Amino acid sequence: xxxxxxxxxxxxxxxxxxxxxxxxxxxxxxxxxxxxxxxxxxxxxxxxxxxxxxxxxxxxxxxxxxxxxxxxxxxxxxxxxxxxxxxxxxxxxxxxxxx
Numbered sequence: 001x002x003x004x005x006x007x008x009x010x011x012x013x014x015x016x017x018x019x020x021x022x023x024x025x026x027x028x029x030x031x032x033x034x035x036x037x038x039x040x041x042x043x044x045x046x047x048x049x050x051x052x053x054x055x056x057x058x059x060x061x062x063x064x065x066x067x068x069x070x071x072x073x074x075x076x077x078x079x080x081x082x083x084x085x086x087x088x089x090x091x092x093x094x095x096x097x098x099x
Contacts, residue, residue, distance in 0.1 A: 001091070002078040011071040011098040016079055016091055017056045017064035022048050024089035027082045028067045030075040038063040043085040053092035068098070 005012055016038055018024045023043030028035045041063045048061060056062040069075055081089035 001093075002076060004074060004076050005069055005095060007069040007071045007073040007075070008097060009071055012069045013096050013098060014067045014069065014077060014093055015057060015064065015096070016067065016093045017053065018062040019053070019056060019090035019092050020049055020051060021046060021086055022061050022063070023083070023085040024081060024091070025063050025083040026065075026089065026091050027080050028065070029078040029080070030067075030069065032076075032078075035067040036065060037082055038065040053094065056092060057094075071098075 016026055016028055022041055025040055026038045041061060044061060050056050057064060079091055079093060
């Protein structure tokens with residue numbers, strides 16, 4: 001998944017979290033440079049599932065992370081699957097403005 005984001009006057013952040021089944025880990029890139037990865041969590045099997053982004057963001061059983069974009073910059077963001085026990089991964093992302 002990739003998209004562009006502007007840092008705006010005070011900067012921005014991107015929250016990324018695993019979606020659906022637990023166990024996926026994602027790496028986030030800004031203009032090709034790694035910003036880091038989401039947290040490492042265990043695969044809890046098919047009995048732990050959500051399609052609700054807010055549930056996944058709030059629950060430490062799903063891998064997640066917050067990544068900052070500097071003020072005044074526009075960057076291309078790429079989110080890639082680093083680890084997936086399921087063969088592929090799904091993620092939620094949301095953007096916010098730093099105060």
